[in-house]
Amino acid sequence: MNWFYxxxxxxxxxxxxxMSAIGVAARAASASLSMSTTQQRNLALREAANSLRSNIGxxxxxxxxxxxxxxxxxxxxxxxxxxxxDAERIDAMAAGLESIAELPDPVGRILxxxxxxxxxxxxxxxxxxxxxxxIYESRPNVTADAAALCLxxxxxxxxxxxxxxxxxxHAIYQCLREALTKAGISVDxxxxxxxxxxxxxxxxxxxxxxxxxxxxxxxxxSLIKRVQDEARVPVIGHLEGIxxxxxxxxxDPFIARDVVLNAKMRRTGVCGAAETILVDASVxxxxxxxxxxxxxxxGCEIRGDDEVIAIVAAATRATEEDWATEYLDAIVxxxxxxxxxxxIRHIATYGSGHTESIIADDSVAAEKFLLSVDSAIVLHNASxxxxxxxxxxxxxxxxxxxxxxxxRGPVGAEQLTSYKYxxxxxxxVRP
Amino acid sequence: MNWFYxxxxxxxxxxxxxMSAIGVAARAASASLSMSTTQQRNLALREAANSLRSNIGxxxxxxxxxxxxxxxxxxxxxxxxxxxxDAERIDAMAAGLESIAELPDPVGRILxxxxxxxxxxxxxxxxxxxxxxxIYESRPNVTADAAALCLxxxxxxxxxxxxxxxxxxHAIYQCLREALTKAGISVDxxxxxxxxxxxxxxxxxxxxxxxxxxxxxxxxxSLIKRVQDEARVPVIGHLEGIxxxxxxxxxDPFIARDVVLNAKMRRTGVCGAAETILVDASVxxxxxxxxxxxxxxxGCEIRGDDEVIAIVAAATRATEEDWATEYLDAIVxxxxxxxxxxxIRHIATYGSGHTESIIADDSVAAEKFLLSVDSAIVLHNASxxxxxxxxxxxxxxxxxxxxxxxxRGPVGAEQLTSYKYxxxxxxxVRP
Numbered sequence: 001m002n003w004f005y006x007x008x009x010x011x012x013x014x015x016x017x018x019m020s021a022i023g024v025a026a027r028a029a030s031a032s033l034s035m036s037t038t039q040q041r042n043l044a045l046r047e048a049a050n051s052l053r054s055n056i057g058x059x060x061x062x063x064x065x066x067x068x069x070x071x072x073x074x075x076x077x078x079x080x081x082x083x084x085x086d087a088e089r090i091d092a093m094a095a096g097l098e099s100i101a102e103l104p105d106p107v108g109r110i111l112x113x114x115x116x117x118x119x120x121x122x123x124x125x126x127x128x129x130x131x132x133x134x135i136y137e138s139r140p141n142v143t144a145d146a147a148a149l150c151l152x153x154x155x156x157x158x159x160x161x162x163x164x165x166x167x168x169x170h171a172i173y174q175c176l177r178e179a180l181t182k183a184g185i186s187v188d189x190x191x192x193x194x195x196x197x198x199x200x201x202x203x204x205x206x207x208x209x210x211x212x213x214x215x216x217x218x219x220x221x222s223l224i225k226r227v228q229d230e231a232r233v234p235v236i237g238h239l240e241g242i243x244x245x246x247x248x249x250x251x252d253p254f255i256a257r258d259v260v261l262n263a264k265m266r267r268t269g270v271c272g273a274a275e276t277i278l279v280d281a282s283v284x285x286x287x288x289x290x291x292x293x294x295x296x297x298x299g300c301e302i303r304g305d306d307e308v309i310a311i312v313a314a315a316t317r318a319t320e321e322d323w324a325t326e327y328l329d330a331i332v333x334x335x336x337x338x339x340x341x342x343x344i345r346h347i348a349t350y351g352s353g354h355t356e357s358i359i360a361d362d363s364v365a366a367e368k369f370l371l372s373v374d375s376a377i378v379l380h381n382a383s384x385x386x387x388x389x390x391x392x393x394x395x396x397x398x399x400x401x402x403x404x405x406x407x408r409g410p411v412g413a414e415q416l417t418s419y420k421y422x423x424x425x426x427x428x429v430r431p
Numbered sequence: 432m433n434w435f436y437x438x439x440x441x442x443x444x445x446x447x448x449x450m451s452a453i454g455v456a457a458r459a460a461s462a463s464l465s466m467s468t469t470q471q472r473n474l475a476l477r478e479a480a481n482s483l484r485s486n487i488g489x490x491x492x493x494x495x496x497x498x499x500x501x502x503x504x505x506x507x508x509x510x511x512x513x514x515x516x517d518a519e520r521i522d523a524m525a526a527g528l529e530s531i532a533e534l535p536d537p538v539g540r541i542l543x544x545x546x547x548x549x550x551x552x553x554x555x556x557x558x559x560x561x562x563x564x565x566i567y568e569s570r571p572n573v574t575a576d577a578a579a580l581c582l583x584x585x586x587x588x589x590x591x592x593x594x595x596x597x598x599x600x601h602a603i604y605q606c607l608r609e610a611l612t613k614a615g616i617s618v619d620x621x622x623x624x625x626x627x628x629x630x631x632x633x634x635x636x637x638x639x640x641x642x643x644x645x646x647x648x649x650x651x652x653s654l655i656k657r658v659q660d661e662a663r664v665p666v667i668g669h670l671e672g673i674x675x676x677x678x679x680x681x682x683d684p685f686i687a688r689d690v691v692l693n694a695k696m697r698r699t700g701v702c703g704a705a706e707t708i709l710v711d712a713s714v715x716x717x718x719x720x721x722x723x724x725x726x727x728x729x730g731c732e733i734r735g736d737d738e739v740i741a742i743v744a745a746a747t748r749a750t751e752e753d754w755a756t757e758y759l760d761a762i763v764x765x766x767x768x769x770x771x772x773x774x775i776r777h778i779a780t781y782g783s784g785h786t787e788s789i790i791a792d793d794s795v796a797a798e799k800f801l802l803s804v805d806s807a808i809v810l811h812n813a814s815x816x817x818x819x820x821x822x823x824x825x826x827x828x829x830x831x832x833x834x835x836x837x838x839r840g841p842v843g844a845e846q847l848t849s850y851k852y853x854x855x856x857x858x859x860v861r862p
Contacts, residue, residue, distance in 0.1 A: 382856030425813030
């Protein structure tokens with residue numbers, strides 16, 4: 001058991017001293033992890049799954065503690081649902097770890113190889129990123145998912161979950177540490193910040209650049225904003241997903257209807273959910289009734305511009321603010337645009353660079369959209385809700401990055417690696 | 432001509448207003464650049480080369496202004512040499528632009544392609560990073576080199592050179608802008624901060640995240656440190672190059688001598704120059720005399736531990752500080768180590784993660800070193816001075832990155848790109 005957690009009460013820790021100790025231990029673990037084998041890392045993941053399953057009782061007891069504290073915090077029903085664990089969710093968490101164990105090892109891949117005229121043989125080889133800090137909110141399963149992806153890619157990880165899930169996170173964390181020991185991997189490969197004091201996050205972001213290579217925030221807009229503002233270490237994350245579906249004049253109306261309905265309503269709380277629908281003026285009359293009928297039947301509120309209101313009686317007036325809003329709810333904004341150029345401009349102005357889809361039979365228009373729209377993911381004739389590492393076949397993801405540096409789009413185990421150059425010669429010197 | 436530069440004196444600018452205007456213009460230029468063709472970008476590079484050659488007189492006059500101001504600033508002889516331009520150096524700058532024009536286009540490369548069971552076809556496609564800020568010191572050729580690499584990869588760039596080379600940089604900059612116009616590319620694709628006020632750098636680092644995707648510092652340790660401390664945008668750079676050559680017990684003594692001499696003395700002021708030599712105790716007696724004789728003949732000062740001093744009479748005592756020092760000068764520290772593990776530990780403790788080389792005939796030892804040493808570049812039987820994008824066959828580089836995020840090692844045009852996912856379907860919705 002982590003000595004921090006076992007020997008201290010939450011309030012007794014000295015942030016600078018104890019966070020520095022975590023950093024030093026993480027760096028050392030990272031060095032020893034880089035010498036661990038694929039088999040060891042996968043064994044740790046499978047042992048962690050076993051440990052979660054055999055500790056269901058303890059985890060649920062810890063979760064009950066968090067749930068009873070949640071009332072005092074005034075959490076919304078949606079947040080309570082995210083926080084709540086049951087046997088099924090814990091089993092899904094364990095299955096997630098097992099599926100990460102099955103993924104190919106992202107470390108040691110030869111990314112490129114070439115030879116120079118002077119005989120030097122150069123390889124670009126994937127190596128772990130090093131030490132990753134994960135700062136997250138509410139859902140306790142992130143503890144297992146995020147730690148597992150980091151471990152898969154040979155990284156040491158420092159976890160800092162939300163205070164609302166403090167006990168659940170720690171119960172899961174104990175299972176992970178047990179598994180590390182069984183696999184012969186340093187337990188410091190996965191560490192958890194032993195306090196819910198917000199100052200610990202501040203210290204992690206601003207004063208641990210020596211030990212932390214990258215920070216990944218997972219949570220709401222205010223968390224991500226704080227991380228981006230305060231971080232002195234590289235950040236991989238996304239601020240929000242204001243995703244668009246654009247219905248081109250050549251759109252198949254049935255594909256338009258089905259894709260919009262799915263993109264908006266399959267799950268409204270995910271970052272890949274569509275928030276705004278754009279439709280070409282020339283087909284608004286013919287396409288919108290079917291699309292909006294399906295949305296209204298599914299319980300979606302519609303906010304539109306004047307042209308939309310003229311076609312869809314149930315729509316209310318959208319304001320300028322609507323175009324820039326990530327609802328994460330059963331609300332959609334709809335705008336009629338002059339043509340594809342206006343649609344691309346709208347997305348450039350109001351989008352968040354996350355995921356956008358064009359519905360079109362005209363392949364020239366589709367290719368123009370795919371080329372011109374500067375988002376992490378652009379789709380043709382498919383739902384924005386495919387914005388997900390699992391759906392991309394990456395097995396699992398730590399989130400969708402909208403930054404342009406390092407990783408963009410779904411961040412899976414591969415994206416949690418760096419590389420180094422290995423150069424083999426026979427005595428070459430530079431002229 | 433840039434209206435900032437033409438309409439204002441250096442002191443009249445309002446940092447926040449004018450830097451923001453530069454940011455807005457850069458973002459717009461970046462969007463239009465992403466629609467420019469390979470041919471246009473390469474044409475701009477060749478026209479820039481022409482313009483440099485036909486404006487040699489103007490550039491030299493501007494450089495004279497900087498050189499006469501340099502005395503007041505108390506620049507060292509080495510810095511004066513970096514600042515000084517002549518016809519030959521300007522021609523080399525132009526030739527550099529032409530060679531960048533010849534490189535393959537890094538934008539639009541299909542980095543990966545796969546199909547999902549549901550029929551979605553996914554491509555990972557290279558796209559420009561966006562807007563890059565370059566903060567650099569003394570050498571005016573960086574103005575041309577850095578802008579050219581950014582442009583090659585479809586990025587808009589904001590240049591901020593040192594105050595000591597203010598006039599030279601602006602003269603070169605005017606040539607670049609002329610070339611953009613001739614190629615039909617927005618002149619705002621390359622902009623230069625119109626003041627040497629340090630507050631402009633502060634604003635660029637802290638308040639322009641909306642418009643600047645990444646900052647690349649090029650210069651001395653204090654510049655890089657400042658950038659890393661103040662930046663609220665991602666940084667690609669390296670702090671220092673404390674590079675090691677390790678002479679394993681199986682080292683060929685002639686390769687050891689030639690590689691050490693080259694790694695240390697070919698050019699002492701480059702980041703890939705070796706600063707510390709480690710040698711196995713079992714061969715120190717037999718290998719060091721040859722190695723140190725060559726270094727001494729070349730005018731290199733030797734600082735060693737007790738064992739080295741016992742072998743090499745001319746060596747002085749190295750202090751703890753020596754092991755952590757990037758001399759960038761004709762000085763080398765030499766340490767005798769017990770074995771390869773001690774060498775790897777020394778590098779992990781004192782190295783900067785830049786470039787290290789092992790000299791060994793024993794391939795098992797070599798592979799252990801290449802695997803275990805966690806540096807951007809690790810070499811076997813070759814000089815650390817190969818740490819260079821040109822030597823790697825990348826054509827040109829903007830520097831060597833020692834960070835682990837995004838790009839590591841030489842940063843060429845390819846490394847100045849990001850990617851996006853392009854997904855083609857036929858109506859798929861997510862279950």
